[in-house]
Amino acid sequence: MDYYEHFRIAPGSKLDLDKFDPVCKDLHDDRDLAETEMLRLRDRLRQLQYSLYAERKRSVLICLQGRDAAGKDGTIRHVFRAMNPQGCRVFSFKVPSKVEAEHDFLWRHHLVTPQLGHIAVFNRSHYEEVLVQRVHNMVPKEVWKRRYDEINNFERMLANNGTHILKFYLHIDPEEQLERFKKRLDSPHKHWKISDADYAERPFWDDYTDAYEDALSKCSTDYAPWFAIPSNRKWFRSYVVLKILIAAFESFNMSFPETSVDLDEIRRLYHQEKKKENGS
Template sequence: MDYYERFRVTPGSKVDLDKFDPSHKKLHNERQEAEQETIHLRERIRDLQYQMYAERKRSLLVVLQGRDAAGKDGTVRHVFRAMNPQGCRVVSFKVPSKEEAEHDFLWRCHKVTPGLGHITVFNRSHYEDVLVQRVHNIVPKEVWSKRYEQINNFEKMLHENGTHILKFYLHIDQEEQLERFKKRLDKPAKNWKISESDYSERPFWDEYTKAFEEALRRCSTEYAPWFIIPSNRKWFRNLVVARILVAAFESFQMQFPEPTVDLKEIRRLYHDEVKKENDE
């Protein structure tokens, strides 16, 4: 099944999140089977990342967005852990620092985009500036309304300079979010994740829905597509993201670079002589 096209937001299409089932139980009801496939996909991801690192002709930017407790950290832990840290890093975006606030809203993101051969995962991203800042009127509409086009131009520039972009909106419902908050209360190892804002943001659920829908509609492009990932079931979320990631990697048609030395000569000088000596 082509998960890439099934969950991709068609550029310019209307997005109604209420019509997207965050559990998507019609697909992959077998958890064990899905988790086993995810393991195999991670192995494929590991090999493809190695090839990208060796080739050094392109880079990959992955954007993870979603409501609180949607599973951004979990997606990083379960899907991206197969990658070699030498060629992959995760960048998280919190409230802008004083220095960041003194620049344009894209400045702090642009300086941490991946170089050739590398992968960067944004845990939250430049889209916070058309989400939180919109919902809470931190900046006026005349400011944030211009940012969709600015974001598209920014992502197009990255794409034209060799950076592929995949953006995942992790879709959960209100009941699942509250249940995950409760688990944070019940498990001492997760107590540190609890914040007052987790609960104080819940009354703004509908406002955030509208903000996400507009961002998905206006900023899903051919060069930087958005994917709506059903995320109530964590194991299904991991499977979908892993499948889409592998499909994108394979579409790059990467090749290992040609060796920069004469392999036959290297073998003759340093290996054939050793074999000859051992035989004697």
């Protein structure tokens, strides 16, 4: 099963989220098998990260988007904890600070794009500027409408300069969201996470659906694909994200860099030091 191709939004195609199944039971229904496979997949991802880090020829930018409780934090916990933190940084974008809001909408994101050899994970991203800002009319329509092109231009520039971009939209349905809100209420140690805002966005469900459809349709490109991930089942969501990441990283065809030194000279230095040590 080629999850990469299956869940990729083909450039130029129109996504219809009402027809998108957030469960996909027919694709995989054996959680135990998936959990076992994921142990191996995480090891593989770690190896691939090591190659990326050693090679220092490209970087990876991952955007995670989804509604409240869709599983962005859980994906970071279950997928990205596999990575060595030395080469992987997570950035969560909340309401912009005053200084951030006084810059163009891409500024704060551009500040933290990954350097060569590194991975940056955006927990929410510059796409909020065509999601929450559109749904709540925080900017005029002509402003958010031109942002799709502005985002594509920004991402193309990053890609041209060595950044591979992978964008994941975690799709749940409203029933699943409500279930997850309920679980927070039922677990006293999760009460601190509950926000009044959790319920305030639910009346705008369909508006968000429209906004996500537009964002994913207009901004899934060859250089920065969007993937829509069925996320009602947490284990399957993590499994699919892992599979797609590994397919992407493997397509880079990475290799360890050649040594930059004269190994014979290094061997000579080693023996010289060893002799000193034995002599002393």
